[in-house]
Amino acid sequence: MHKVLLADDEPSITESMKNTIPWSNYDMEVAHIVSSGHDAYNLIKDNDIDLAILDIRMPGYSGLDISKMIFTNNLKTKVIIVSGYAEFSYAQKAITYDVLGYLLKPVEYEELEILLLRAQRMLSSDDSSDLSADFMNYIEEKNTSMMEAYLKDQGLSSDQYYIASTYGNVASPVSHGISFSIGISQNMYISNKPYIEKDFDGITYAGIGLFPASVSITSLRHAIYECASMCFNSFMNNDTSQDSIVCTSYTNIQKTGIYKSITSANSFNEKDKLIILLNNLKEPKYRSQMNINSTMKLNNLLVSNNQLFPNGQDYYIYNYKQLLHDYSSFDNLIDSLIFHLSNASETIDDDNSFSNTYFLKIMKYINTYYNENLSLKDVAAVVNLNPNYVSQLFKKCSGSTFSHYLTNLRISNAKKLITTTNTSINEIASQTGFNDYFYFLKTFKKFTGKTPSEYRANQD
Structure with missing residues (x-):
């Protein structure tokens, strides 16, 4: 105890x-x-x-x-x-x-x-070093020679690799290949022989992604990123009732006509046209061309338009679990985008005592729950205010956007854990609110100029 x-x-x-x-x-x-x-x-x-x-x-x-x-x-x-x-x-x-x-x-x-x-x-976390951390650094840095060397050390000497991903509770290990965690409840698998659905009988409440082709070491990074999105297919189907949903294909909407129409309407700030196109996306023939990755990119494309989304930075989505947490389904996200396009933002109240009272509550909540799956919508619900209003209030009182403050807070705490504990980098990512390991690597390097492993080594 x-x-x-x-x-x-x-x-x-x-x-x-x-x-x-x-x-x-x-x-x-x-x-x-x-x-x-x-x-x-x-x-x-x-x-x-x-x-x-x-x-x-x-x-x-x-x-x-x-x-x-x-x-x-x-x-x-x-x-x-x-x-x-x-x-x-x-x-x-x-x-x-x-x-x-x-x-x-x-x-x-x-x-x-x-x-x-x-x-x-x-x-209760395991303080031993995370043996897969270096491999994930190699993946992120596109270091194919070190990726290949690591896989050979793991007994995977091959010209072609097969990949799978899962999101959920894995009760027993897969019998072949290697596996490593890339986030809370999300795992990636690499083998020199194909994965089949039966390999994942031990997984419950989840999605399973079986990448549809073998890949060479030079294509492995790209395939891993694609496969990581495939296990979230329940989001696209608005269906979380099944024990597991298997996805065996990867689609690319960026090559389709409707995506080109959306990007064009966005660039010309054609709000009414965008609303029509977004409603069309919910039709089966267009939905089938989408996946959670293209959905995330679509959201970020639109909310980055300051003319249409004045407070859009705080609605930017950084990983699939955040998307799942904030909207739960594809239709909910599309409805939210349409709502924001259709409704003007609230203007902030000039009553300083009112603003300060709510700002203190907001800051207390953020600094307490920063390492949870926290979004602007969560914070707004705590103080019973409109998310757009909270976004404006936060910027006015702190001089920073909500999303930037939250990310900076998480990185600051990750740096402390890296330098003061022996906890694995993967566990530190989870403890500080980064539920996607590759996003953590990118963000940490953006803020510090080093990978987490390099940052730890330089403190010795």
């Missing part, structure tokens, strides 16, 4: 936490309860404390003082901060010390339990 320390100078709060939270559900037990910062830090320093829930203001050291000392001394204890103070600066400081989350009093136990689930996942 992971040992938990509760530290608060109000005994009623720690007793309530101890007796109300089902700690064993998270493989945890409350080992110590103290009322001062000095006692808390001494226990953390001298005992095997896995998680500390700290009041931000206590006699002796504050929760922030202890968080800083844990971070500076590279102690393993994870920290959750609890405070009666709503100033956003407190939350910012806590995050710089690698704090898991920041909760305001009175603590909502539903929020605390979400953080405990996150802590459990981090504490």
Whole structure:
């Protein structure tokens, strides 16, 4: 069981936490309860404390003082901060010390339990190195010679490779080839012999992508990216009721007439024409030409048009799971695009007290749940405001777009985990909200100029 320390100078709060939270559900037990910062830090320093829930203001050291000392001394204890103070600066400081989350009093136990689930996942993660991380770096960097060398080391010496992908719960390994995770619940498979549907009998609630042809090492990267989209075919069919949906073909709408018409109408800001074309896409003859990859590109093409989507950057889609999370089906996405094209954005209220109140709530939510599958729609629902309004409010109060702030926050925390832990790069991507590993690689390199593996090596 992971040992938990509760530290608060109000005994009623720690007793309530101890007796109300089902700690064993998270493989945890409350080992110590103290009322001062000095006692808390001494226990953390001298005992095997896995998680500390700290009041931000206590006699002796504050929760922030202890968080800083844990971070500076590279102690393993994870920290959750609890405070009666709503100033956003407190939350910012806590995050710089690698704090898991920041909760305001009175603590909502539903929020605390979400953080405990996150802590459990981090504490239980395998700290051994991710053997497939280098291979995925080679894929992203198009280093075919190193890709081939890695596959040979894995016993796959071949002129042609077969690829498959799954999204769901894999109960048992595939009997041939190699597999590696490219995101939460998503796996890629490479073999020197063809995959068939029967190879994936152990998978439940999922999609299965069987790439339709063998590929050479020079075509492997492109095929992997294509195959990664094929296991999300339920999104296109608006059907998640089956245990598994198998996709064996890859389509390219960019070569079709309707896609050319959409790009033309978009370039000339022809809103009414775009609405007609988007409605046409829901017809079977056009839908069959689409896949989740072309759908994502279509969304991003349109929302990048500032004339038609003034707040479009915050509706940009970066990976398939985000698309699935935000819209659940192809038809829902098309309906959302049509709605935004048809309706003007709300204008932001000039009442500063109103804006500041909601902005603080929004920032607290983002900084607590940044590593979940978080979207502008989720944040807007929490404060019961229109997403367009929230997008404007965020830009006005922070000077940054929602999507850029969220990405920067995730990268900042990924950098800390890379330099202060031995956790695998793949696990760090998941822990910081990047549920697509290849997107994480691209984004990390864009922000730092290095791959995660290079960044870690340079800290030694």
